[in-house]
Amino acid sequence: MPDPDPTAIPFVEIVPPGRVDGRIRPPGSKSLTNRALICAAFADGNSILTGALRSEDTEVMIDAVRSIGISVDVQDGGRTLSVDTSGRSRGGSPDQPTQMFIANSGTTIRFLTAALSAFGGCYRLHGVDRMHQRPIGDLVTAIDDVIDGSIAAVSAGGCPPVTISSNGWKGDRLSVAGSVSSQYLSGLMMAAPIANSHSATSGHSTAANSSPTKRIDVVGELVSRPYVDMTAKVMQSFGSDVTIIDHDSSVAVETGAAAYQGVQYAIEPDASAASYFWATAAITGGEITVDGLCANAMQGDVGFVDVLEKMGCQVRHTDDSITVIGGPLKGVDVDMNVISDTVQTLAVVALFAEGPTRVRGVAHNRFKETDRIGDLACELRKLGARVDEHEDGLTIHPPVSPTAATLETYHDHRMAMSFSLAGLKIPGVKILDPACTAKTYPEYFADLERLIGHAHRWSR
């Protein structure tokens, strides 16, 4: 019998499969898909994106760019996106801004806020309740300095909805704080060439009083740095001229006059999604190969395998795959600032290690889909672990004998995917609201089932 509709399912229970061996290619990277969509949407000419991710976070991006006349033709089950910019036009009016619903997609709202402020038009970007609690104030403040018009984040504490009424940018020097999210800087970087190519009066000329060279200085700490390098690489693939300047501990970015050009662009599989499969090898003592990724992939999250190696796994790289072979695991002390989307994965692996695991450097994880320190600690305790919560992370003391539990997922796809790993070893673990994986990986449980054998039960 086929699995029932996952959106109607209250929980999933994994039946421990024993050792798991296999290989898998996860779906396309969310971060690369949404960056490529921004660059393609504001390019001169049309683009074809291959290997794209089709999920809630990319669908809200596609819907948003469609609402300003860009055509996105979805083929090959969502993996190929043909972007035609010929119908592109500024949205809305002060009385009737174009409404964009972005659910809980941080990349979508942060990248679009910056891009639309540079493009011009009137917009209101809003999402689900949690999105309206996730900060965007530092980005709005940075744009406020250069916008020819107005921008505001209307919820308490500088959170969405965001309203924009813009004729483009009139300035060329920006500064932005980077301690809450790197997505602000990535958004401004991608917006800079758009500010050059589009002004509200002419449509295709450099905005009055604005130089084509833009400089963005980061004020203070910059979290999640590999995503900024990824942004620069994607921009370069679309013809933009962008340089990251590292000086002592400060970071700045300069962009030149070149406009985005339509291209054919291939997207890597998602490295954060791959972490669940590498962790499956670590936890079950098996051997799992993830195809389509390599040590110098564009996504920093491939660095998760280095942490597994420190814990006792073997890791093998080829030009087009990374294999993890599980072994006896020992706890580690690790700074995960640059790979923060894999903290929940590691936290579950840590349950099965000898000795405690300390995760540092991820205070910014409290601002994501949920509080990924406090809420994570709460669920791990249900499995019998002792967990110390710190301002910047947590320490996990593995349970002497883990206990089965029913785990909340807080509308957070990474909670659901990570907790499925606990079920690989602990009989009776139930994961509530498994459909929340739709944010970045709608087929996660089906893919996990294929990898481990028919070994999970949907509730009836």
Ligand SMILES: O=C(O)C1=C[C@@H](OP(=O)(O)O)[C@@H](O)[C@H](O)C1
């Ligand atoms: O730029 C990106 O694609 C992302 C940056 C990270 O966010 P932060 O910079 O807020 O840590 C990461 O958590 C998110 O899933 C994707």
Ligand SMILES: C=C(OP(=O)(O)O)C(=O)O
């Ligand atoms: C934090 C995440 O997403 P975003 O910030 O893009 O909503 C994530 O995918 O783990």
